[in-house]
Amino acid sequence: MDIIWRDSAAKDAYEEARVGRVFNHRRPSRFPLAVVKATSEEDIVKAVKMAVEMKCRVAVRSGGHSWAAWSVRDNSILIDLGNYKQVKVDPENSVAIATPSMTGRELNSALIKDHGLMFPGGHCPDVGLGGFLLQGGMGWNCRNWGWACERVLGLDVVTAEGELIHCNSTQNQDLYWAARGAGPGFPGVVTRFHLSLNPYPKRGFRSSGYVYPISLYRKAFDWLLSITETFDNDTEIAAISNYPEGSDEMCFFILFVVMKDDPEEAEKALRPAQETRPDGAIDEWFCREDSLEEQYDKQEGANPEKHRYCAENAYINNDADVPAVLEEAFTTLPHRKAFSLWYAMNPCSRRKLPDMALSMQSDHYFALYTVWEEESDDARCQAWVKDVMKKVERQSVGAYLGDSDFQVRRTKFWADDNAKRLMAIRRKWDPQGRVCGYLDEDDKSGTNGLRNVHEWKL
Template sequence: MKITWRDSADPAVYEEARVGRLFNHRRPQRFPLAVVKATSEREIVDAVKLAIEKNCRVAVRSGGHALAGWSVRDQSILIELGEYKHLEVDPGSRIARASPSLTGKELNDVLVKEHGMMFPAGHCPEVGLGGFLLQGGNGWNCRNWGWGCERVKAVDVVTATGELLHCNAAQNRDLYWAARGSGPGFPGVVTQFHLELIPYRKLGFRSSGYVYPIRLYREAFDWVLSITPGFDGDTQILAVSYYPEGIDELCFFVSFLAMKHSPEEAEEALRPAQDSRPDGAMTEWFCQEDSLENQYSIEGKLNPEGHRYCSESAYICNDADVPAVLEDACKDLPHKKSYTLWYAVYPSSRRTLPDMAMSMRSDHYFALYAIWEDEKDDLRCQSWVANIIKKVQHHAVGSYLGDADFQVRQTKFWEDANAQRLMEIRREWDPQGTICGYLDKGDRSGAKGLENKHEFKL
């Protein structure tokens, strides 16, 4: 395995190893003792044992897309998995075995083209499977297919003592339970996910879209909220406040992406939105032929590389006046590359979940992304995120791990019983806090884990 030590490497080589693969160009000022580029399970085991020998902590980087930079920790050995790429597909059982650093796009490029299947991975093409699945997996068509981690049938894990274990519902059940929703506090290093796949219905991948001027925000939002509860079960529904490419005006975009067996079924699914849409759309299309590849391209443009990011999220209370709660966030972006996002989560939000750590949800998922390029805009853009979420959080039941920063804000990420069990599992499997875990303010959480409570009272 290749090791880059901070105290002996060329500074430029060390800096590239430290933060070169981070998606967010707002780089953290934290410095691992060493970066290990692991290319196999054996090297991951060796890296954990090296950390134990050196009496230091272990940090892990899968895709490098966590905007808070959780993988970069002081006094740690960072296990960099970017060169550990592994994928096996069993078409008969519809199971894929994939390494954590594979991105959703890399996985689905193979599944769609070679096997006629897909996995509901992250929307942004650069998101690695490791962080995405550990934090729950709010991916493609989550409102109907559920969270990505629900389709994790097993995980292979290197424990904090350097032991390689297979974990599923029958063996090492606590680690399997925790791997589906623990986030960066998982007390081990996942080397492989065993994933249940979905048939990919290429001919039926079709979309409708309606771009409204921001002055029609309320009408458009009320409309999509009114039709979501009874809408087709294979259709993803979302709304974005953003500046569309080529339009120098803030807009509110409502999207419906249907994944059906045929174009005819897709048209039937999308027809209720077309027939009930409010007047005044600047641009619209109905049942347009689409594909997963095209959707990844759209997401890639919405989340450009080489930029500075700050994000937050909230699961809005089911009985809230959602358009009113999110109005300030949607009508006042700090930069023209920034955007806010609402996902319909109903009916997944109302069903009984499998027995797993992932447990925080509501009918409405909201996220805001400040995106900019110049360091001089850091304070302004970060302050915008903080001020918006300060208002919104009073109408939320909790947050999603994937768009959070524990250094900045404390809130709930799990139901109380799940949080208690998760922290107990962390302490049982990693009593010394060898695995870095949750990066809270001052990086003090250690083996104790993250406190699951709001900064305010609902």
């Protein structure tokens, strides 16, 4: 087991182990005691037991894509799972068992070609299964196929005491309940996810796109909202404001991605948008052949490596005037690489969710993905995000853990009863706060967890 100690390793080696796999280049000033590079389940057990003996906390890194670098915590033993990548596929039963540092792209490349199966992981190809699934997982076609964590059949977990256990709907049910929505507050280390898979819709994977000048923001957004509720049930719908590559003009881009078995069905699904779209698009395409791999490439382009990021999000009230609430966010981007997103959640948001920790959603998911390059832009870009969110949050019901930073903004992440139950489960399984949990301001939340209240209402 490779261990890099803060006080004895070469400075460069320690720094690489501390943040080398952290996606956000706005690096935190937090310093783990040691980084354990685990390559097996046994390594994870050993690392947790070492932390118990040393009476220090444990932090975990799977894909390293948490925006706020939740894996980097002062005086902790950081268990980095980057070298622990395994997947086992049971195509007969459409089940895969995957380790948490497997990314969406890695998992799907093991599934699509050989088995014609897929798993709706994160949109960005390199998001790790670990962080993504624990917080719910807004995966491909979430509005129709539901939350990715609904496909977690079970998981193997090393508890805060260093014991390896299995959790599912009949064994250690409370941990299984918590694992689907606790996010970084999960009180253990997941070593494997058992996942249910769906067929990969290769023949009918299509997309339509409509790019409007930002001056048509209101008209285009109103139209989009008017067609979303009744739109086809295999189509993912998103609206993004951004600067398209090579353009100086901010645009409002609407994307429909349909995943069907049959190309004719795909075309039929996309046709209502094509036939009712407002005039004025500066670019558009209808029912273009597409694939998960091509979508991954586009996501990768929009979220480049080695950049500085500040993400924020909110679930907007279903009865709000959504284009008005989001107008500032969509029309005043602070950097050419930044973008704002509206992501349709209806009908998923109207269904009764399974009994699990994840319990917050609305029809309208909104997120800011503020991207920039230079440290000198940090203050300006972060101030823009804070300012926009101060107004937007008053029209929101809560937020998604996955695009949040609890050091900066506190809101609701679960229904009230779910939050209470989750915090109690955390205290039962980890009474000493061995696993770092939620990173709030000054990292002091410990076993209390998050308060789950809108700060602006206090």
